Amino acid sequence: MPRWLVFIACIAIAALAGWSFWRALPAPDAPVADPIVVSETGTRSGANLIAIEPVMRVEDYTSADAFHARLADYLEAAREAGVLTPRSIAVFPEHIGTWLVAANAPRGVYRASSVDGAMIALIAANPLPYGGSLLASEEPDRAAAAIFRMRSADTAAGYQRAFSALAQEYEITIVAGSVVLAGARIEDGAILTDADGPLENISAVFAPDGRVHGALVRKAYPIPSEAGFTAAASLDDYPVFDTPAGRLGVLICADSWHPDVYAALGDAELLAVPAFLQPGDVWDAPWGGYVTPWPDDVPRGDAGHLTEGEAWQTHALAGRLASTSARAGITAFLGGSLWDMGSDGAAIAVNGEGVHTATRTSGGQVVVMWVGD
Secondary structure, eight states, X not given: OOHHHHHHHHHHHHHHHHHHHHHHSOOOOOOOOOOEEEEEESOOOSEEEEEEEOEEOGGGGSSHHHHHHHHHXXXXXXXXXXXXXXXXXXXXXXXXXXXXXXXXXXXXXXXOSSHHXXXXXXXHHOHHHHHHHHHHOOSSXXXXXXXXXXXXXXXXXXXXXXXXXXXXXXXXXXXXXXXXXXXXXXXXXXXXOOTTSOEEXXXXXXXXXXXXXXXXXXXXXXXXXXHTTXXXXXXXXXXXXXXXXXXXXXXXXXXXXXXXXXXXXXXXXXXXXXXXXXXXXXXXXXXXXXXXXXXXXXXXXXXXXXXXXXXXXXXXHHHHGGGSSOSEEEXXXXXXXXXXXXXXXOOEEEETTEEEEOOOOSXXXXXXXXXXX
């Protein structure tokens, strides 16, 4: 064998050995838990809406078990505070399940300093599956679409496993935030995906016995950062869920700013809004206006005059509940910093008596609104 060929073979073997070692490095340990503040509004009764606002970090997405453990901290804090009842509905934030796309990945994914870096590491660890998904993806942002499409089946399984277990362990109804999946559907009690289907931002609702309800909520108004890889869903056959606390409607983040989504909810008695607001420190900044189509009932002059937080309380759930059949609703925001993504927001609870906005803290929050019998 020629020397140059031996030399190339040695380099290839060394590179493969290095790659295998890098892939085999253990995932980082879970971070120390943040303090959790439990607050309540209203008079204690049989039913409540609970906004779970966890501080999430990349280490919480190393596996479905790590994810489950972090979220269980918040439900355990609620149980210790005595606020969980058989008629509790816990609402988790938007995109809390989306980052399970990184579960069981090589260490480099979690050590990346940016989302782009994490995506590159995930692609490098799965070159052939990624290539196939890239060919199947026709979205404007094909690179991002291919990653979520490639990992959809595993993401759906981890998402359902974690939230089903939490609902069953704590015997409550759970609005499981949201997750990006391809061709998501429910068959025989399982959330399944189709690699050739559209990518959508979806939310599932789990019953106190751990079963997933038979319909998925699909986001109708993706914001620009999502629109490159997720499709806008139709409002036809928009689901409303029967729960022990009453008929429940779910609006995913930006959908709560649009009157046609509320109209699609029909006779819902309670409303839940999983939300995710970026970047960090935007809550008190001037509101820039709608990044989705501007509804006719919102004055354009409010842009620049309201803060972001004031706009959430004026034009989203808090300002629109009175126009619906619902008696109460709650919005839960994602906390923490994932890679280079900051987050902001404070839970908003609203009923016929007014609006309660949670005090913002540096730790996690559990915000309880009692909604009567």
